[in-house]
Structures are given as C-alpha cells and as structure tokens.
Amino acid sequence: MLELVKLSKSYGGRQVLGGLSYRFEPGEFVAIMGESGVGKSTLLNIIAGLDAPDSGQVLVDGTPMSALDDDAATRLRRSRMGFIFQAFHVLPHLTLLQNVALPLLLNGGSPERASDMLAAVGLGGRDHDFPRQLSGGELQRVAIARALVHRPALLLADEPTGNLDPDTADAILRLLREETRASGAGAIMVTHSHAAAAMADRILVLTRAGLQQA
Numbered sequence: 001m002l003e004l005v006k007l008s009k010s011y012g013g014r015q016v017l018g019g020l021s022y023r024f025e026p027g028e029f030v031a032i033m034g035e036s037g038v039g040k041s042t043l044l045n046i047i048a049g050l051d052a053p054d055s056g057q058v059l060v061d062g063t064p065m066s067a068l069d070d071d072a073a074t075r076l077r078r079s080r081m082g083f084i085f086q087a088f089h090v091l092p093h094l095t096l097l098q099n100v101a102l103p104l105l106l107n108g109g110s111p112e113r114a115s116d117m118l119a120a121v122g123l124g125g126r127d128h129d130f131p132r133q134l135s136g137g138e139l140q141r142v143a144i145a146r147a148l149v150h151r152p153a154l155l156l157a158d159e160p161t162g163n164l165d166p167d168t169a170d171a172i173l174r175l176l177r178e179e180t181r182a183s184g185a186g187a188i189m190v191t192h193s194h195a196a197a198a199m200a201d202r203i204l205v206l207t208r209a210g211l212q213q214a
C-alpha cells in the first residue's frame, strides 16, 4: 500500500534524503536501522505527513499524498495509519481510556476495544487514570495501545520500545506482531535495537545510497 518515489529532503543546505525510492510490500513488518543522523526519523515523519519532502512522492494505495487536500490527507492517515512516535504525546487532560479510544471516535467507530487494548499493553484496570500518574514506559504503552486500537493498515513506529525494560519491550513487540498479523497490517519500525529488528520480516538499513536490505 506504500510506495516512496524519489524522495529528497535537505535541512539548511545539507541533504538528508537524496532521491530515495522504495516499495513496501503489503502486510510486511519492516525494521529500518542505520547510523544516527542518517535520516530515519525524517523518513518516517515524511511518510506520516509530519514533514514534507522537498521533492518526490509518498503514494498510499497508489494515490500521491500531495494530490490530496489537507482534510482528505488527514482522514486517510487517521483511518489507515497508526503512529507510535515519541513526540506524539498522550493528551494530559484525558484519561487513559479516553486517550486510547480517540482514534476510534475520530473514525466514527465505537470505543469498545479501547479497554481491551489497555489490558493488552499491561495497563488493565487503569482506564480512569490520567497520564500524569504514569511512568515514561507506561505512557509509551498507552501510545502503543492508541496506535493499534483502530486496526490501522500501516503502523509507523519510531523506537517503540525505547523507554521499556527488556521484558516489557519483548512483550510489546510480540503484541505489535500479533496485532499487525491478525489484521494483515504492514509496519515500519525505526529502531537501533537488534533485538527489536530481529522480529521484523525484513531489516532495511538506511544509508546515503538509500534503503537496502541488511
């Protein structure tokens, strides 16, 4: 469902992505690794629509995102994608349940699955807590529940287990795998963790030359 065509991006005259093209297979779980500063988060942000390329296209289901107006692009991302980004903060004035239910409500669905997802990330019984009552790792798990709750076709994750201890990280990675497999979803996970990357179907390394199979 996702194809990148000749993406280029520079910051202040310094090229980060130089004509990168790649076609992701539907339903595939891909890990992207690579040196610090090479442009992994930039690439993920462009796919997510949080940043715009200088040139090139992101095609979702064959449609160039740049051909959609803002509302249509937002609707498509909201319904088809799930995000686990450090910067995507959990909303402080909503309970955990309300936070996780948000993608369901925004897509016009019923919020029933939200409580199950909180339990699945190990936060059962804490539906009515507020984010300020949680540790960093627990907040990360709320973000993970929220990213999966509406069964997105594509999950985008930037260091999803960065704040978690090894056992919790392992459990969360298994959950990401199970959830994406059950719904036939694809996933793109940026990570420095070899343990996390090992559970992907494919490991790609981002270099100046583009995305290459590890």
Ligand SMILES: Nc1ncnc2c1ncn2[C@@H]1O[C@H](COP(=O)(O)OP(=O)(O)OP(=O)(O)O)[C@@H](O)[C@H]1O
Pocket (backbone or CB within 6 Å): 011, 012, 016, 034, 035, 036, 037, 038, 039, 040, 041, 042, 043
């Ligand atoms: N908004 C921005 N303004 C200016 N430069 C930026 C911006 N975002 C990223 N960069 C630069 O682009 C380069 C790539 O950054 P990016 O965060 O994509 O790398 P990364 O591969 O994800 O790194 P890491 O593994 O350290 O997280 C870096 O040199 C960074 O300083």
